[in-house]
Amino acid sequence: xxxxxxxxxxxxxxxxxxxxxxxxxxxxxxxxxxxxxxxxxxxxxxxxxxxxxxxxxxxxxxxxxxxxxxxxxxxxxxxxxxxxxxxxxxxxxxxxxxxxxxxxxxxxxxxxxxxxxxxxxxxxxxxxxxxxxxxxxxxxxxxxxxxxxxxxxxxxxxxxxxxxxxxxxxxxxxxxxxxxxxxxxxxxxxxxxxxxxxxxxxxxxxxxxxxxxxxxxxxxxxxxxxxxxxxxxxxxxxxxxxxxxxxxxxxxxxxxxxxxxxxxxxxxxxxxxxxxxxxxxxxxxxxxxxxxxxxxxxxxxx
Numbered sequence: 001x002x003x004x005x006x007x008x009x010x011x012x013x014x015x016x017x018x019x020x021x022x023x024x025x026x027x028x029x030x031x032x033x034x035x036x037x038x039x040x041x042x043x044x045x046x047x048x049x050x051x052x053x054x055x056x057x058x059x060x061x062x063x064x065x066x067x068x069x070x071x072x073x074x075x076x077x078x079x080x081x082x083x084x085x086x087x088x089x090x091x092x093x094x095x096x097x098x099x100x101x102x103x104x105x106x107x108x109x110x111x112x113x114x115x116x117x118x119x120x121x122x123x124x125x126x127x128x129x130x131x132x133x134x135x136x137x138x139x140x141x142x143x144x145x146x147x148x149x150x151x152x153x154x155x156x157x158x159x160x161x162x163x164x165x166x167x168x169x170x171x172x173x174x175x176x177x178x179x180x181x182x183x184x185x186x187x188x189x190x191x192x193x194x195x196x197x198x199x200x201x202x203x204x205x206x207x208x209x210x211x212x213x214x215x216x217x218x219x220x221x222x223x224x225x226x227x228x229x230x231x232x233x234x235x236x237x238x239x240x241x242x243x244x245x246x247x248x249x250x251x252x253x254x255x256x257x258x259x260x261x262x263x264x265x266x267x268x269x270x271x272x273x274x275x276x277x278x279x280x281x282x283x284x285x286x287x288x289x290x291x292x293x294x295x296x297x298x299x300x301x302x
Contacts, residue, residue, distance in 0.1 A: 001046075001113045001114070002044060002045060002046030002047070002113065002137070003044070003045050003046065003113055003114045003115055003116060003132075003133055003136035003137060003217075004045065004046065004047040004048070004049060004111050004113050004114070004115040004116075005036070005037075005040040005045045005047070005048050005049070005115065005116050005118065005129075006049045006051060006104060006107045006111065006115050006116065006117045006118075007033060007036060007037075007048065007049065007050050007051065007118055007119075007120050008051050008100055008103045008104070008117065008118070008119050008120060008214075009033060009050055009051060009052045009056075009060070009120035009121075010051055010052050010053045010056075010078075010079040010097055010103055023274065023280070025274075025280070025283045025284050025287055026284075026287050026291075026296075026300065027287065027288050027291050027298045027299070028298060028299035028300070030287075030300050031064055032120065032121055032122070032123050032273070032274070032283070033050075033064070033065070033120040033121075034064075034065065034067075034068055034300055034301075035123060035287070035296070035300070036118055036120070036122075036123075036124065036129075037065075037068045037071075037072055037074070038068075038296070038300050038301075039124070039125075039126045039128075039129040040116075040129050040133075041071065041072055042126070042129075043126070043129035043130040043132070043133040044130075044133040044134075044137060045116070045129070045133055046073065046113070047073045047074075047075070047113070048072050048073065048074045048075070049074075049075050049076075049077060049107050049110055049111060049115075050065075050074060050075070050076045050077070050120075051077055051078075051079050051103045051104070051106050051107060052076055052077075052078060052079070053078065053079060053080070054078040054080060057076050057078070060076065061076070067300075067301040068300075068301065070301075071301060075110055077106045077107050077109070077110060078106060079097060079098075079102065079103045079106045081094055081095075081097070081098070083102070083105075083106060084234070085227065085230065085231050085234070088231075088234050088238060091238075091239065091241060093241050094241050095241070096241065096242060096244070097244070098230075098244060098245050099244030099245040099246050099247075100117075100119075100214065100244075100245075100246055100247040101226055101229070101230065101233075101245040101246055101247045101249065101250045102230060102245050104117055104222075104223075104226060104247060105223065105226045105227060105230060107223075108220075108223040108227075111220060111223075112220060113220070114136040114137075114217065114218070114219050114220075115136070115217070115218055115220070116129075116132045116133075116136060116215065116216065116217045116218075117214060117215070117216045117217075117218070117247065118214065118215055119213075119214050119273075121273055121274055122213060122214070122271065122272075122273040123271065123272050123273060123283070123286075123287075124150070124213065124215050124267075124269060124271060125267065125269025125270065125271070126269075126295065126296075127267060127268070127269055128150050128215060128267045128269045131150055131265050131267055132148070132150055132215065132217050132265070135148045135217055135263065135265060136148070136217050140219075142261075144258070144259075144260060144261050145219055145221060145259075145260045145261075146260065146261050146262070146263050147216065147217055147218045147219065147222065147251070147254070147260050147261070147262045147263070148216070148217040148262060148263045148264070148265055149169070149177055149212055149215070149216050149217070149251070149262055149263070149264050149265065150213075150215040150216075150217075150265045150266075150267050151169050151171075151210040151211060151212055151213075151264050151265070151266055151267070152210070152211055152212075152213055152266075152267060152269065152271050153207065153208055153209070153210065153211075153268075154166060154168070154186075154193065154205055154206075154207050154208070154209040154210075154211050155193065155207030155208065156269070156270045156271055157211055157213060157270075157271045158186065158187070158188055158193070159273075159275050159276060159279055160188075160278075160279070160282065161275070161276035161277075161278035161279050162187070162275065162276050162278075163184070163185040163186060163187045163195075164185075164186050164187070164275060165182060165183065165184045165185070165186065166182075166183055166186055166211040166212075167180040167181065167182050167183075167211055167212040167248045168180070168181050168182075168183055168209050168210070168211055169209075169210045169211060169212055169264060171210060171264045175263060175264055176261050176262060176263060176264065177251070177255060177261075177262035177263075177264050178255070179252050179255065179256075180212050180248040180251065180252055182248070183195045183203065184196065186205070192204060193205040193206070193207050210264065210266065212248055213271050214247060214248070216247065216251065219260075221259075221260070222254070222260075225250065225253070225254050225259060225260075226250055229245070229250050229253055230245055233245045270286075272286055
């Protein structure tokens with residue numbers, strides 16, 4: 001069974017200043033999400049599931065992805081604030097989405113195969129999708145299910161326009177994930193990469209640290225774990241209007257509970273995205289360069 005790609009596209013893009021999922025960066029006006037779909041198709045994915053807000057579904061169908069829809073099996077599911085488990089009610093003050101873990105939960109009804117998760121506004125690189133597709137396409141025979149994560153070198157994921165948050169991966173000698181620890185306000189200062197710690201003292205990084213960019217692979221069993229964890233999350237945090245249920249936290253819990261192991265698959269690709277509006281020019285230049293090198297056609301869909 002060919003794997004499915006779940007694309008998270010319901011975020012607000014507050015730091016970027018607009019709905020960045022619909023902005024066009026490619027040489028022929030492509031959005032970043034179109035590159036994700038293009039790379040997924042040639043890597044061997046069979047189905048694309050877009051997680052969007054209901055109010056933007058028609059924009060994705062008619063404006064953003066009309067050419068891609070002709071080439072790929074694309075379906076849409078909706079992440080709404082009131083999509084809550086039975087017994088829970090939405091606070092009237094809640095305006096912030098519930099987070100990436102909740103977004104993935106919305107795809108449960110339409111995903112029946114091994115699946116990967118990506119952010120719509122992140123560029124991961126063609127070989128990263130191939131690494132993921134190859135892993136998800138292999139039959140598993142162990143006693144414990146294996147999920148996976150494609151990780152990047154920290155130095156290949158920084159923004160020149162401001163600070164970023166990154167989940168640094170701790171990996172055991174056999175190549176399995178131990179946990180993901182979030183570090184905030186990471187930036188490059190001359191030849192040094194530093195961040196602020198919770199105590200206010202700066203932390204220094206070499207740049208070779210392995211970080212998660214939310215390119216993760218799962219079996220359908222992950223949906224049950226997400227639902228169980230989200231119920232616990234709501235019991236503890238449901239009254240907080242800023243609390244979010246993040247996918248890396250959910251993956252840490254799966255590892256801790258022994259429900260699955262997570263294989264870490266390194267990539268040499270350079271990640272880039274549009275965290276800040278100032279990133280736009282660099283993203284456009286990078287995509288044009290890749291087209292000039294022949295990695296992509298100048299017009300993705302011909």
